[in-house]
Amino acid sequence: MPDSLKSAVTDFQTKFLAFDIDAIPKATRDLLSAGCGLSDFLTACIPCMEEIGNKFEAGEYYLPQLVVAGEMFKIASRQVKAVAATDSxxxxxxxxxxxxxxxxxxDLGKDIFAVLAEASGFSVQNVxxxxxxxxxVQEIEKTGATILGLSCLLTTTYASVRETVRLLEEKGLRNSTRIVIGGGATEKSLVEKLGVDAQTRDAYEGIGIIKSWAAQTGSDIETKEAVA
Ligand code: B12
Structure with missing residues (x-):
């Protein structure tokens, strides 16, 4: 990474961790001028979100800080996506x-994964x-999606994941739909227990998984403009 980009990333992260929401648009513009792409941007954001989450858990931060963190991520990712979307x-x-x-x-982790998946060439229906x-199941039927991603931060979501798998089977859609679960409440053993296809707590690993699935089905579905 060139020095100018490194310094723009450090500046962005400092503003982000200081919850300086007013400074985020300019810090993001500086990132973009320094040649930051979506992947570098997410690599800069993920540790910030994780640090804020951990401090919240430790009782050092409260709900307002989480809300601001989510907002800052949305503002910045919108700006970065607008530029990255030029490869129409x-x-x-x-x-x-x-x-x-x-x-x-x-939803903080889910939304990071959504941006990363879009940046990796997927059409993402973030429900x-x-x-x-x-x-x-209705969304899968409506969009014709072949991949379902579920972000599970609570162990109480397991029942809902199981029911989703059951409904997909009932509708005859299970064979055409690969399911990946992610988020802090997931671990590898759940793949078998919940009847899904893959699990990861790492958004980048998740992209590797869904890319390998897309390569198997060879589905280049529609042009980017169609859903943008
Ligand atoms: C932030 C937070 C909240 C915020 C959520 C704000 C928001 N907009 O998301 C608020 C305050 C609202 C909240 C509420 C609650 N929370 Co909470 N929360 C957290 C906290 C501190 C951080 C989670 C987070 O955002 N991390 C940062 C993100 C970036 O990480 P991530 O989600 O893991 O995502 C990464 C990967 O997992 C992956 N990923 C994520 N999703 C997906 C999906 C796919 C498909 C893929 C491939 C990858 C992927 O990509 C991301 C980037 O690498 C965690 C503890 C912790 N440190 O994790 C507790 C935690 C998740 N919460 C917990 C609990 C219990 C609750 C409450 C029930 C508390 C209460 N008693 O009210 C409520 C839940 C209400 C509800 N019905 O959902 C527990 C869950 C325990 C459990 N295992 O069931 C935790 C673990 C805290 C704890 N130690 O007890 N919480």
């Missing part, structure tokens, strides 16, 4: 429905938080 005309490599399951409202299994 190329094909999506796959379609993914992404959500936090019923009963769980955590939101606290989403019921039947809505997930």
């Amino acid at each position: 005309g190329c094909k999506y490599i796959g379609k993914i429905v992404l959500a936090t399951p019923k009963g769980d409202i955590h 939101g938080v606290d989403i019921e299994p039947k809505i997930l």
Whole structure:
């Protein structure tokens, strides 16, 4: 990474960790002028979000700081995506429905994964938080997505994941839908226990997984402009 970009990243992270929301648009513009792409941007954001999450857990930060962190991420990622989206005309490599399951409202990690998946060439239907299994299945039917990503921060989401798998089977969609779960409440043993296809707590590893699935199905679905 060139020195000018390193220094812009450090400046961005300092502003982010100081919750200086007013300074974020300029710090993001500086990142972009220094040649920052989406991947560098996310690599800069993830440790900040994790640090804020850990400090919240330790009782050092409170809800308002989390809300501001989420907002800062949205503001900055919108700016970075607007520039990164200029490679229009190329094909999506796959379609993914992404959500936090019923009963769980955590979304910071899910939204990071969403941006990363988009940046990696996926069409992402980010359905939101606290989403019921039947809505997930409807979204898969509606969009024709072949990948379902579920972000699980609470162990209480397991029942909802199981029910989603059951409903997909009932609708005859399970064979055409690969499911990856991520987030702090997940571990490898859940793949078998919940009947999903993959698990990771690392957004980058998650991208590797869904890219390998997309390569297997060879689905370049539609042009970027169509869903942008
Ligand atoms: C922030 C936070 C909150 C915020 C959420 C704000 C928001 N907009 O998301 C608020 C304050 C609202 C909250 C509420 C609650 N929380 Co909370 N929360 C956290 C905290 C501190 C950080 C989570 C976080 O955002 N981390 C940062 C992100 C970037 O990391 P991440 O989510 O893991 O995501 C990364 C990867 O996992 C991956 N990833 C994430 N999703 C996906 C999806 C896919 C498909 C893939 C491939 C990858 C992927 O990519 C990301 C980047 O690498 C955690 C503790 C912790 N340190 O993790 C507790 C924690 C998750 N919360 C917990 C609890 C219990 C609650 C509450 C029930 C508390 C209460 N009693 O009310 C409520 C839940 C309400 C509900 N119904 O959901 C527990 C869960 C325990 C459990 N295992 O069930 C935790 C672990 C705290 C603890 N130690 O007890 N919480």
